[in-house]
Amino acid sequence: MVVFQSPLASSPPTSSSTPASPSRRCDPSLNSYRQYRAPVENGSSLIEPPLSDAADLLGSNVAKSAEQGPFWDSLRTRARASLIEDAIRYTSAYRDTSWVDVESIGPIVMAGHQPSLFHPGVWFKNFALDDIARRVGGIGINLVVDNDVASGSSIRVPSVRPHGATGAAQPHYEVVSYDEAGGGVPYEQTTVRRRDLFDHFDEAVAEAVCGVVDDPSVTRLWRHALSAIDRCGVAGCALAQARHGLEGELGLRTLELPLGVVCRTSAYAEFVLAILTELPRFHGCYNDSADRYRSAHGIRSSAHPVPNLAEQDGWFEAPLWIYGNDSPDRKAAWVKMSDDHLVISDRVAEGPRELRIDVRHPKLAAEQLSNLVSPNFKLRPRALVTTMYARMVLSDLFLHGIGGGKYDQLGDQICAEFFQVEPLQFMVISATIQLPGLVKVDHDKRIRSLRRQLRDLVFQPERFADRVDLDENLLARKAELIAMVATPKSGDLLASKMPAPKKQWHDEIATINAELSKQLDQLRGQLRSELAESERAHAAQRLMASREHPFCVFPIDYLQTTYAKLLGQD
Structure with a gap:
């Protein structure tokens, strides 16, 4: 196996040095997995650990962070300074941020999700983010995960409008589109092609759900969306800013920032290089952990929950994606060492996109990488590395949904084994909320x-x-x-x-x-x-009765009241 010489691990591992390359397994206790399940009853929540433990959990994470050495201290200081500055600047473009006291930020509580019209159980996490940040005297920041592939430009909504050959009014799903794009590219690349569809999306949704819900929140939401699309022209950006703008109307005090902005910083580049310069060892930690996860869960598919990283002809697959404005389809990032340079490539046959980074001087290498990344060469993390960076560097307490909580236990194993540090703890938050007025029959x-x-x-x-x-x-x-x-x-x-x-x-x-x-x-x-x-x-x-209906078809007062009860605010 090729061995990369990491400039970030040139000294023996101590409590005050950057992670080096010992070959021990991660803590066996990390091989026991928590099973998170969506609550069954309408108006119920999953909050683990409970809200009352949030302050203690955050305090424990802060104490662990303080013991992880100068590499992490330096990285966190620079990354968080950029995070706060960028989040204030980004959020202030569309809503008020005067409430932020930049002289006394306090601990950072973070959540994250794709910029889509998700169901109310996911949106509950944003209300919990605001609530927990206030409880601990900190600031809540939502990370807009805009590097995930968009599933499409439409939503399914419940309807009782006559349909089909018989014209029956039986409840059914209707698909309502806000654009004609079919997805398949990252959210940050989803420019809107049909403004006529986008501009009248709220009317189309309200008409489709008439008789099911007479006052859907999409009406208030879409006023923000129309303003946002004029600013950015990107559907993912517009949807996220619309939701966050509505949250501001409802009194939530949080900041937001797209992951794409975070990935432009030198701190992110330094974190990525800490992995890439020891990629063969990272491969072992990543693949072994994924194999153990599959074995523990009886999973036969080699692609679930994530496929193992591959090695081909001296190239090592990295836990990163490469794409750009000229070629928006995500490609796997591949890395190899050539003399003192790290070569990062998508290895496409018709002409690969490549970067060469001189890694002899770590700080300069990080600056070089952040400077070379461009609109046509975007280097974005895959899911496990995204939350690894968000939890270990950007925040003091991270709030996951159910899926993230399940899979990030795998991320904990990788992090513990590769970086030789104890992963910071997270909370898992979700809810089940059904449409109002449902009468259940057996x-x-x-x-x-x-x-x-x-x-x-x-x-x-x-x-x-x-x-x-x-x-x-x-x-x-x-x-x-x-x-x-x-x-x-x-x-x-x-x-x-x-x-x-x-x-x-x-x-x-x-x-x-x-x-x-x-x-x-x-x-x-x-x-x-x-x-x-x-x-x-x-x-x-x-x-x-599905819990998966988009939050924008629910009455906003109904959701607010339900969320307040679940958070003990009523």
């Missing part, structure tokens, strides 16, 4: 009953003799046949009464059942119709 019980009755029409048609006139002779003969195998008190079968051979008995029973069942055709049709209607009603109720 359709499952009715469906089970109807299915059992349809089965009895075939195998026990005599049960319906009180509902349909059945052939009395057939009923009597079946009763006689059943009596032949009746179990007496002694428990012995009256085998002597059983006709021989036994098959003859079964065949006669089957013939009688078939004849009686034919006489129940009308009832069968009725029950099938009732079953189909019950299944449609059940599907409609499940659709309406």
